[in-house]
Amino acid sequence: MTTKTYKTVTFKGGVHPARDGKDLSRSAAIQEAPLLDEYQVIVQQNIGAPPKLLVKKGDEVKKGQMIAEAGGFVSVPLHSPTSGKVKNIDRIPGPMGVPTDAVIITADGKDEWGELMPPLDWKNTDGATLKKRICDAGIVGMGGAAFPAHVKLSPPPDKKIDYLILNGAECEPYLTADHRLMLEETEKVLEGAAILGHALGVKNVFIGIETNKEDAIHALLDKCDAYGVGVVGLKVQYPQGAEKQLIYAVTGRKVPAGKLPMDAGCVVQNVGTAAAVTDAVKEGKPLIERITTVTGEPIKNPSNWRFRLGTPVSRAIELAGGITQEPGKIILGGPMMGFAQKSMDVTVMKNTSGILLLEKSDVIQYQSTACIRCGRCLSACPMNLLPGSLSAAIESEKFDLAAKMNVMDCIECGSCAYICPAHRPLVQHFRRAKAEIRNRSKK
Amino acid sequence: MEEYGIYIAAFAAMAIIGAVLGCIIGIAVKIFKVEVDPRIELVTELLPGANCGGCGKAGCADFAKSVVDGENAPNKCPVASQEQVAAIAQALGVELGESMKKVAVVFCGGDKNQEKVQTLYNGVSDCISASLIAGGPKGCAYGCLGMSSCARACPFGAIEIINGLAVVHPNLCVGCGKCVDTCPRDLIKLVPVDAKVHIYCSSPEKGAVKMKVCSVPCIACRKCVKAAEEGQFDVKGFLVGVNYDAEKLPEADIVEKAKCPTGCLLTADKHVKIEESEKKDKGEAA
Ligand code: SF4
Ligand code: SF4
Ligand code: SF4
Ligand code: SF4
Numbered sequence: 189m190t191t192k193t194y195k196t197v198t199f200k201g202g203v204h205p206a207r208d209g210k211d212l213s214r215s216a217a218i219q220e221a222p223l224l225d226e227y228q229v230i231v232q233q234n235i236g237a238p239p240k241l242l243v244k245k246g247d248e249v250k251k252g253q254m255i256a257e258a259g260g261f262v263s264v265p266l267h268s269p270t271s272g273k274v275k276n277i278d279r280i281p282g283p284m285g286v287p288t289d290a291v292i293i294t295a296d297g298k299d300e301w302g303e304l305m306p307p308l309d310w311k312n313t314d315g316a317t318l319k320k321r322i323c324d325a326g327i328v329g330m331g332g333a334a335f336p337a338h339v340k341l342s343p344p345p346d347k348k349i350d351y352l353i354l355n356g357a358e359c360e361p362y363l364t365a366d367h368r369l370m371l372e373e374t375e376k377v378l379e380g381a382a383i384l385g386h387a388l389g390v391k392n393v394f395i396g397i398e399t400n401k402e403d404a405i406h407a408l409l410d411k412c413d414a415y416g417v418g419v420v421g422l423k424v425q426y427p428q429g430a431e432k433q434l435i436y437a438v439t440g441r442k443v444p445a446g447k448l449p450m451d452a453g454c455v456v457q458n459v460g461t462a463a464a465v466t467d468a469v470k471e472g473k474p475l476i477e478r479i480t481t482v483t484g485e486p487i488k489n490p491s492n493w494r495f496r497l498g499t500p501v502s503r504a505i506e507l508a509g510g511i512t513q514e515p516g517k518i519i520l521g522g523p524m525m526g527f528a529q530k531s532m533d534v535t536v537m538k539n540t541s542g543i544l545l546l547e548k549s550d551v552i553q554y555q556s557t558a559c560i561r562c563g564r565c566l567s568a569c570p571m572n573l574l575p576g577s578l579s580a581a582i583e584s585e586k587f588d589l590a591a592k593m594n595v596m597d598c599i600e601c602g603s604c605a606y607i608c609p610a611h612r613p614l615v616q617h618f619r620r621a622k623a624e625i626r627n628r629s630k631k
Numbered sequence: 632m633e634e635y636g637i638y639i640a641a642f643a644a645m646a647i648i649g650a651v652l653g654c655i656i657g658i659a660v661k662i663f664k665v666e667v668d669p670r671i672e673l674v675t676e677l678l679p680g681a682n683c684g685g686c687g688k689a690g691c692a693d694f695a696k697s698v699v700d701g702e703n704a705p706n707k708c709p710v711a712s713q714e715q716v717a718a719i720a721q722a723l724g725v726e727l728g729e730s731m732k733k734v735a736v737v738f739c740g741g742d743k744n745q746e747k748v749q750t751l752y753n754g755v756s757d758c759i760s761a762s763l764i765a766g767g768p769k770g771c772a773y774g775c776l777g778m779s780s781c782a783r784a785c786p787f788g789a790i791e792i793i794n795g796l797a798v799v800h801p802n803l804c805v806g807c808g809k810c811v812d813t814c815p816r817d818l819i820k821l822v823p824v825d826a827k828v829h830i831y832c833s834s835p836e837k838g839a840v841k842m843k844v845c846s847v848p849c850i851a852c853r854k855c856v857k858a859a860e861e862g863q864f865d866v867k868g869f870l871v872g873v874n875y876d877a878e879k880l881p882e883a884d885i886v887e888k889a890k891c892p893t894g895c896l897l898t899a900d901k902h903v904k905i906e907e908s909e910k911k912d913k914g915e916a917a
Binding site for chain 2: 279284285286287527528529530531553554555556613616617619620623624
């Protein structure tokens with residue numbers, strides 16, 4: 189371990205969830221999931237245009253073969269997680285509770301790679317080629333948003349980018365996938381950071397990481413100099429890993445209301461994304477697997493796994509030893525921003541950072557009441573919004589007023605709803621307003 | 632006598648000022664006169680005066696103006712009865728317009744007794760909000776959420792949520808169409824009043840998938856199609872629907888003849904009755 193020091197920074201607002209739950213799986217090394225006999229790969233795993241299917245029922249596929257091509261600029265292709273046969277194109281439960289198209293692949297057990305893309309010597313490769321490779325490998329933001337990575341790397345020419353920040357905050361309680369990745373595959377993450385920096389032509393490359401991951405910080409500090417990457421400690425505070433909060437903590441820059449990180453000269457990528465970029469560039473491998481934490485009190489052996497895309501959640505839970513008690517909630521992602529699921533038939537996607545089961549006693553059905561104007565949501569909101577007043581405006585369907593009060597800047601972090609003593613469903617209101625305002629501006 | 636002088640002077644002054652101002656107003660009226668078409672007022676009076684906006688105009692007066700201007704035919708008011716439309720047409724000496732009264736139908740039969748409740752939901756009680764987070768508590772991802780967004784939008788109180796299912800009372804619905812856009816699941820459609828029967832299901836999934844979450848889905852067995860005349864029903868994938876453009880719409884007796892195995896093929900009256908009786912059963916039990 190080095191004696192090198194690092195500085196610790198933070199942002200204004202946010203909350204400190206009472207239980208972080210990370211101890212459950214923090215020390216469980218990443219395990220390789222065994223090959224399953226079937227994978228159900230959801231076709232749309234990225235935000236933006238859905239990819240266009242290239243295979244049909246009965247087709248033979250190889251591991252890593254493109255099974256759907258990008259459906260536009262804001263879209264990425266999709267690749268087969270193993271070799272085998274397309275059993276069917278069917279509809280399975282999607283992560284948002286609505287059935288979605290999926291390619292059902294029966295594995296042949298050989299797990300044979302198809303033709304890989306040629307490895308690139310990234311130091312002598314131009315940015316455009318690297319970005320194309322990142323897109324061709326189907327890489328999206330793996331922290332949860334699933335936004336195509338190459339789009340964020342392609343700012344318009346008039347926007348100068350000064351900083352690339354890698355997000356290793358993992359501020360969601362319970363999740364430890366990024367932690368284990370940074371600890372066990374330190375160099376892959378650092379090299380990915382360097383590649384991304386090179387593709388952007390940026391010299392200032394930093395990794396931001398919450399200080400509850402001391403071992404990972406030191407692992408990174410040990411090796412970071414060789415890659416020209418700086419390590420910044422972040423105070424443990426939710427939502428430290430939200431783009432705009434991270435940018436402020438690391439650079440002191442504020443992203444103007446309604447603008448993107450690139451308007452503040454910054455690009456943020458997740459550490460998992462960086463590792464996937466290394467694989468894609470150096471080995472020509474597309475994104476077909478990811479690291480996911482399977483955790484929660486009802487799970488027998490909370491642990492971190494490398495799952496292929498399309499692994500059913502029910503199988504993932506079995507691999508982690510199954511359940512010891514009937515869970516109260518199944519969540520894809522973390523407890524703050526993840527999505528509660530209706531069924532265990534959903535499958536692992538590119539952005540599934542965690543599979544979290546909560547105990548029945550932790551899932552309390554609160555009755556929400558009127559706002560008592562305590563103002564706690566104001567101090568918790570990292571975006572300086574007025575959640576209480578906003579929700580009142582939205583409840584009476586005053587969407588224009590909500591727009592004036594900058595509801596569009598809400599990052600849906602849930603800090604306000606977490607802290608509200610009246611248990612008001614604040615974030616749900618804001619989601620509704622954002623959808624409504626977006627619809628109106630389209631008209 | 633003298634003490635009254637001041638009063639007389641005051642009255643006289645008032646009278647003179649009044650007369651002068653009166654003349655000015657009189658002249659101003661002549662100069663700035665706005666021609667108001669008396670027919671607009673006439674038509675406004677003949678309209679139902681619901682001000683619902685179902686015609687696409689700002690209100691009844693605005694619509695009246697558009698009728699007088701020839702922009703709209705009188706029957707474009709969805710609320711007006713045949714007689715009212717005829718009266719307006721006669722008063723203006725214009726064509727009635729091709730008339731087709733419509734009513735709204737919520738194409739789902741999955742009330743709380745029929746459709747499996749899969750999860751607890753204690754979020755905002757509003758269909759649009761619920762559809763944004765995993766789609767509410769019920770099992771069917773296409774069915775009615777039953778949180779009243781449409782009922783709140785209806786200016787005529789024609790939609791009632793019974794047992795967690797939106798039901799249109801055909802006798803109250805005037806076909807203004809306000810509810811149609813509010814439903815996040817696109818379950819509501821305006822259909823011709825003459826249509827007697829409907830298939831209360833909107834899920835495009837396979838029959839087996841639907842049966843898992845609902846006891847009254849359309850499983851596309853086509854019994855109704857076979858019992859009916861050519862073209863009265865449309866089969867779209869795993870869902871059958873009445874073809875509302877058919878020359879001859881299916882009669883009410885098709886329900887008897889088809890023997891729909893799940894019971895999603897119903898007349899509108901029967902649909903309301905089933906739901907209401909279930910409400911009563913529940914009420915007695917409670
Ligand atoms: S925290 Fe809740 S009760 Fe307090 S002001 Fe905000 S919305 Fe109102
Ligand atoms: S049910 Fe719909 S169409 Fe019928 S009156 Fe109400 S809002 Fe208008
Ligand atoms: S018909 Fe649509 S808007 Fe009306 S209650 Fe059902 S889901 Fe909600
Ligand atoms: S299956 Fe059909 S009837 Fe049942 S809830 Fe879904 S849409 Fe409604």
